[in-house]
Amino acid sequence: MTRRHTLAAVVAVALLGVTAGCTADRDGARVEPPTAAQPSAPPQAAPEESCNARASLRPTGALPAPRKMPAGTHMAEIFKRGRLILGTSQDTLLFSSRNPFTGRIEGFDVDMGRQIAEAIFGDPDKIQIKVIGYDQRVQLAANGTVDLVADTMTVNCERLAEVDFSAVYYEAGQQVLVNKGSTAKGIEDLGGKRVCAVTGSTSLENIAKVGSRPQPVGRAGWADCLVAFQQNEVDAISTDDTILAGLAAQDPYAKVVGPKFTSEPYAMAISKQYPEFTRFVNQVLARNKADGRWKRTYDTWLGDFGTAPAPPRAAYR
Amino acid sequence: MTTLQLDRPGFTRVAQLRHTSPGRLQLMLSALLALGLLTGLLAGVAASSADSGTGDLGGRAQPLLTEAETIYSALADADTTAAQAFLGGGLEPAALTRRYEDDLTRVTTALTSAARRTPAGGESADTVRELATGVTRYAALVAAARANNRQGLPVGSAYLSQASALNREVLQPQADRLLRIAQQEVEDGYSSARSSVWVTFYVLLMAVLFATLLHVQLRLSRTTKRTFNVPLVAATGLLVVLGLISSGVLFAQRAHLDTAEKDGSTPVTLLSKARIFVLRERGDEALALTARGSGGAYEEDFGTVSQRLTGPYGLLEVAAGSIGDDSAEEHVRDAMVAHGRYLNLHRKVRELDDSGQHDAAVKLAVGAEASNAFQGINDGIGAAMDDRMALFTREVGAAGRGLGALTVLGPLLALMICALSWLGLRARLEEYR
Numbered sequence: 052m053t054r055r056h057t058l059a060a061v062v063a064v065a066l067l068g069v070t071a072g073c074t075a076d077r078d079g080a081r082v083e084p085p086t087a088a089q090p091s092a093p094p095q096a097a098p099e100e101s102c103n104a105r106a107s108l109r110p111t112g113a114l115p116a117p118r119k120m121p122a123g124t125h126m127a128e129i130f131k132r133g134r135l136i137l138g139t140s141q142d143t144l145l146f147s148s149r150n151p152f153t154g155r156i157e158g159f160d161v162d163m164g165r166q167i168a169e170a171i172f173g174d175p176d177k178i179q180i181k182v183i184g185y186d187q188r189v190q191l192a193a194n195g196t197v198d199l200v201a202d203t204m205t206v207n208c209e210r211l212a213e214v215d216f217s218a219v220y221y222e223a224g225q226q227v228l229v230n231k232g233s234t235a236k237g238i239e240d241l242g243g244k245r246v247c248a249v250t251g252s253t254s255l256e257n258i259a260k261v262g263s264r265p266q267p268v269g270r271a272g273w274a275d276c277l278v279a280f281q282q283n284e285v286d287a288i289s290t291d292d293t294i295l296a297g298l299a300a301q302d303p304y305a306k307v308v309g310p311k312f313t314s315e316p317y318a319m320a321i322s323k324q325y326p327e328f329t330r331f332v333n334q335v336l337a338r339n340k341a342d343g344r345w346k347r348t349y350d351t352w353l354g355d356f357g358t359a360p361a362p363p364r365a366a367y368r
Numbered sequence: 369m370t371t372l373q374l375d376r377p378g379f380t381r382v383a384q385l386r387h388t389s390p391g392r393l394q395l396m397l398s399a400l401l402a403l404g405l406l407t408g409l410l411a412g413v414a415a416s417s418a419d420s421g422t423g424d425l426g427g428r429a430q431p432l433l434t435e436a437e438t439i440y441s442a443l444a445d446a447d448t449t450a451a452q453a454f455l456g457g458g459l460e461p462a463a464l465t466r467r468y469e470d471d472l473t474r475v476t477t478a479l480t481s482a483a484r485r486t487p488a489g490g491e492s493a494d495t496v497r498e499l500a501t502g503v504t505r506y507a508a509l510v511a512a513a514r515a516n517n518r519q520g521l522p523v524g525s526a527y528l529s530q531a532s533a534l535n536r537e538v539l540q541p542q543a544d545r546l547l548r549i550a551q552q553e554v555e556d557g558y559s560s561a562r563s564s565v566w567v568t569f570y571v572l573l574m575a576v577l578f579a580t581l582l583h584v585q586l587r588l589s590r591t592t593k594r595t596f597n598v599p600l601v602a603a604t605g606l607l608v609v610l611g612l613i614s615s616g617v618l619f620a621q622r623a624h625l626d627t628a629e630k631d632g633s634t635p636v637t638l639l640s641k642a643r644i645f646v647l648r649e650r651g652d653e654a655l656a657l658t659a660r661g662s663g664g665a666y667e668e669d670f671g672t673v674s675q676r677l678t679g680p681y682g683l684l685e686v687a688a689g690s691i692g693d694d695s696a697e698e699h700v701r702d703a704m705v706a707h708g709r710y711l712n713l714h715r716k717v718r719e720l721d722d723s724g725q726h727d728a729a730v731k732l733a734v735g736a737e738a739s740n741a742f743q744g745i746n747d748g749i750g751a752a753m754d755d756r757m758a759l760f761t762r763e764v765g766a767a768g769r770g771l772g773a774l775t776v777l778g779p780l781l782a783l784m785i786c787a788l789s790w791l792g793l794r795a796r797l798e799e800y801r
Contacts, residue, residue: 134724141525141660148522154457154730156660179724182660274526281523301521 102208105316106368107218108326110334117173125325126171129198135171137164138183138197142274144297145352146203147180156180159293159352160201163220163319163336166344167199170335185249189213192320198328200320203293215329216318218336218365220345223291224311225257228280228299235287237309241265244286247276254290257313265289273298280305291315296356316363337365389591390800396584397793400603403577404786410573411614411778414566418621419771425557426764430633432485432492433550434757437640438478439499440543444647446471447535450510451654452734454528460514461734468510475503482546492549495542502539506531532655551637558629561767567618574611577785581607584789588796599792603785610781617770624767631692632760638687639700639753645673645683646707646745653714657721657730667718674711678704687752696755703748710741 120126129135139147139160146158165175183191183200192200192214203223206216227238227246235241242263248255250269258267268285270276276288277298288298295307321329339345340362349359385391449468453460479500486492509531516524581604589595652670656663677683684707688700713732721729732738 136724142522144522149525150457151517151520151522151524152458154455154727180660180726181662183662187662272526274523275530277523278526278530298523301516301523 102211103366103368104206104208104211104216105219105318106366107216107318107333108329109367110330110337114170114331114334114338117170120171121327124331125198125328126331130171134177134179135164135168135199136179136181136197137161137168138181138188138191138200139164139202140185140272141182142272143203143294144300146293146297147201148297156182159221159348160203160317162348162352163201164199166339166348167332167335170331185252188320193322195322195324198321199332203291203315203317204320205315206318210320213323214320215323215326216320217329217332218367219316219318219363220336221293221317222360222363223293223315223317225254225290225313225315226292226295226307226311227309228288228295228305228307229286231304231306233287233306233308235308238265238289238312239263239309241287245284246287246289247279247285248288248290249273249276252290258289277301293317293353296353300355333365333367340365390797392587393793393797393800396580396587397790397797399580400577400584400789400793401786403573403580404782404789407570407573407577407610407785408779408782410566410570411610411782412775414563414570415614415617415771415774415778417563417566418561418618419768419775421557421561421563422621422625422764422768422771425554425561426761426768428485429550429553429557430760430764432482433547433554433633434636435478435482435485436543436547436550437643439475439482440540440547441640441643441647442471442474442478443503443535443539443543444644444651446475446506447532447540448647448651448654450513450528451532451651451658454513454517454525455654455657455730456734460517464734472503472507476500479503492546492553495546495549499539499542499546502534502542506534506539509534536651547640554633558625558633561625562622570614574607574614578604578607578611581789584793592796597792597796599788599795603788603792606781606785606788610778610785613781614774614778617774620769621767621771624763628760628763628767632756632763635687635690635696635756636753636760638683638690639749639756642677642683642687642703643746643749643753645677646742646749648673649677649710649714650742653717653733657717657726657733660726670714677707678711691752691756693755693759696752699748699752699755701748703745703752706741706744706748710738710745713738713741 115121115126118130120130139156141147141149141156143158143160147156147160148158149156161180164180165178168178169175171177181191181197183197183202185202188200188202188204189210190213191197201220204210205223206219210216225238227235227241229235229241238246238258238261240263241261242265244265245268246258246265247268247270248258249272255267255269258265265287268279270279273288273290273294276285279285280288280298281302288295292307292311299305299307319332321332336345339348345362346359353359382395385395446468449464449471453464453468479496483493483496483500486496509527513524513527513531516527581600585597585600585604588597588600649670652666652673656666656670659666675682679685684700684704688697688704691697691700717729717733717738720726720732
């Protein structure tokens with residue numbers, strides 16, 4: 052889980068604002084006037100500060116009806132195969148986790164994939180879920196092993212060099228989960244305490260960067276952090292608010308505190324071989340954000356944490 | 369220097385004995401008495417060493433090996449069963465819960481009796497202690513997984529995977545170490561049961577005693593008018609009897625030990641290896657399904673393991689070939705047929721999972737057909753192992769027969785040989801008084 056600091060986004064926005072001379076919207080994305088079909092020029096493998104990570108490929112034309120995918124596109128191929136292959140994890144409650152009652156993997160991320168399957172087949176169940184490791188997400192999307200990765204995956208320029216991303220579908224940020232009785236009001240109050248995050252994630256690096264010097268503790272997965280928390284091996288867990296919400300939902304003695312101290316825009320990763328598929332996904336996302344489907348999905352999975360915010364605005368390049 | 373000077377008069381006196389007739393008789397008598405006593409001592413030592421070695425092999429080493437195998441296979445089965453119980457979703461099926469609990473009971477029972485059979489302070493005792501502690505932690509983690517699952521909390525899976533990691537990465541290697549120690553102890557048990565060094569000395573001494581007895585009698589019949597010295601003839605006869613009894617008992621022991629090793633221990637070791645491999649296949653299958661598409665390593669391991677199990681040089685075929693008994697071999701053949709059925713089903717499970725039909729794959733993998741095939745393999749191997757263990761116990765029991773008696777009888781007969789030698793030579797010595 053590579054996470055990028057807000058700073059990176061701010062710098063990116065500033066640079067783009069200067070070089071392109073375009074207006075930047077609230078999300079810091081360059082907003083272009085709609086144009087006709089763009090050639091699918093490969094995005095440049097630029098250093099992270101000099102790219103606009105949030106800007107995706109612009110949808111073209113009208114959304115094709117289900118089961119009527121244009122010939123020669125990747126969607127037509129998926130239709131021929133009979134199922135959409137989604138890469139995700141199974142340990143992030145509310146986003147993608149195994150339902151203990153049914154044994155199925157479900158959540159906000161899985162529903163994002165199911166909505167794409169519905170747009171292709173007219174049936175959200177025509178989907179195969181592949182559980183992939185956090186460190187395999189970019190690679191398996193890039194080589195087309197999976198059609199789509201929706202897995203609390205933050206867009207950043209480093210990843211953009213290898214895969215395409217859809218428009219942003221969720222805005223997350225790093226917070227802290229502590230015991231109900233704790234007086235801590237944020238990560239700053241946890242100096243010297245053991246704070247858990249997944250090994251190899253930048254959540255773990257971010258913990259070490261905090262001024263009050265909490266002690267980072269690495270575990271294999273988020274649920275493993277919760278196990279460590281429940282067995283008093285760590286004092287707190289710190290990662291994206293979304294993941295923490297899922298952990299807190301499983302432990303009535305835990306609470307999430309503090310402001311978001313990083314910004315993590317989530318988007319779906321897709322192979323660069325299929326720009327038409329990225330455009331198609333963006334079109335479906337745009338429709339769902341507009342017609343209330345996005346809000347319904349939010350209410351289903353995250354409704355317990357308050358009313359749905361406005362969906363993240365799409366930005367295109 | 370002083371000792372040599374002190375010894376010299378004694379040595380000279382003994383040397384001088386050779387020059388007189390009564391002196392020579394005295395020398396012969398002491399040689400016979402010394403050899404007789406030594407033979408008696410060695411008869412006792414060789415027989416009791418073989419006896420205790422055989423007893424240790426049958427009563428401690430081999431049972432320890434069986435228990436180590438039980439611990440290993442029950443741990444592997446518990447891991448597989450727990451993974452399968454969670455695979456389907458919902459509450460764990462009662463049959464699988466029961467099977468898991470049976471496995472844990474088998475592990476703890478075997479650990480208790482293994483603790484009795486390991487010498488305190490040894491590596492095996494340490495391993496048993498570590499296993500006992502680890503199994504308690506493992507059971508607690510699985511219990512937490514079940515409690516969370518009962519509440520519908522996905523964190524249950526994390527508890528289960530922690531338990532599984534503990535089982536696969538810590539407990540099973542420990543059980544494997546115990547198994548290796550036990551295997552070594554069985555091998556050592558065979559050689560200490562054979563007590564080859566003592567038995568060789570014993571046989572050599574008997575030969576020397578026999579030769580000396582004959583030599584003394586030849587000399588006596590040459591120097592006196594009597595052709596036969598009756599007590600010495602009787603002593604020779606007794607020695608022949610002792611030799612016949614000893615070789616009868618010891619040859620029988622070795623023959624039974626050879627059978628126990630060839631038809632008992634060897635097939636049991638092969639079968640237990642096969643059983644552990646079969647369990648690993650089943651575990652790999654369940655874990656590959658749990659991993660949902662990223663279980664490549666498990667599938668690879670499945671392939672490696674099943675390759676070692678099947679084929680003309682596979683473990684099952686070799687185990688079947690190592691059994692010299694038709695009905696026991698039949699059990700292994702049954703297991704091989706069941707294994708073939710299981711492999712076919714596994715192929716179908718993988719086809720389903722790879723084509724995106726995960727639910728159907730899980731259903732087939734934990735379904736009755738696959739469970740029956742798997743049970744068939746286990747039953748076949750288990751029946752063959754029971755049969756071979758029974759043969760081992762029988763043979764080792766037979767190997768120990770007569771050794772206890774020889775421990776007493778050997779020294780007793782040797783003492784009688786000494787007494788007869790003394791009787792035979794005293795009569796001659798008295799002629800010089």
